Amino acid sequence: MTEISAIKVGDRLVDKTFPPITRHTLALYCGASGDHNPIHVDIDFARNAGFPDVFAHGMLVMACLGQALTDAVPPARLRAFATRFVAITQLGARLTCEGTVAELFEENGERRAKLALTTKDERGEVKLEGSAVVAL
Template sequence: MSAVRTLEAGTELPPLSLSPISRTTLALYAGASGDHNPMHIDIDAARDAGHPDVFAHGMLSMAYLGRALTGWFGQAAIRRFGARFVSVTPVHGTPTCTGTVADVTDGVARVELTVTLDDGAVTLRGSALVSLDALEERA
């Protein structure tokens, strides 16, 4: 039996654990995204704004969550994906992406998503709609 047929409310997806966020990661993301906000790459600017150090771009965490989604389901199955930034991801934070199927209705699974750091802090909450028909085509 395929995982598609067993996808139901309460199904927990395998976590995607990532490497700690390094200053190099932040600099590379800034270059790739064009987001050169000094809060993410300049420790003096971050400290002047009251932060102890630089922190990750929120969209970097969302990109990690998107990577988890496409790894779990494939790009063609994703119908909607959104997230809310809850807290910052500090440099050296280690994010883990998780997902749980909240419900399945009319061939569409609603998946609740979270990015959590190794200290338990939640940095991102989101949800996605996934087409089960597209999953069956992929299988």
Template structure:
């Protein structure tokens, strides 16, 4: 965890993850218990009209939370939510960002996003974090 100085408009250093591989999806499925075929079975994905499998939405949220907890204490996270806007295909390399939208007393509100290399925003979120 690093220490950060927060002001409205400031951003945490972006988190760029390695490409999401089939191995990543298989390991996440095992760890999370989410073995939904669209995430691990190419035939099931093709039956739904997709070219290939897609990443779990909860994997995207896990990376968003990692961005926060790489910079702030996990115990300080008060709320965290996300909505999914698009699919994250296998082999994608999303970038995760967090921007301070508000500081109210001892609470910082962050706007979170997950964006693919082509500019597609696959998820947006919000987190409230207690600050000293």
């Protein structure tokens, strides 16, 4: 991992892989988030909706990216965080979250970096894209 004060454009600041998403993970997330949509926990409901199985909550995937980001950059340095959902994350997916420095700039007298963020599964399929601005 690059020291945050010495970063340059192209450096990878965020790099974290999570264990595979299990039914248990989805059930726990339902309880923690209050999102009890059956598409995420009820296989019969998911199949009736045209899916082969349940799939992860988009916000669970975003939470993984947020955790990876704040593991790399102290939360007090975070100035912005935005994401866009790209694809459904299937049960069993092993997510890898990455963030590279896209731009260095100064704003309000503070040196900052804009990060390009992605979350991909083990096949390299992008599930989430985003950006963050961090103070250096």
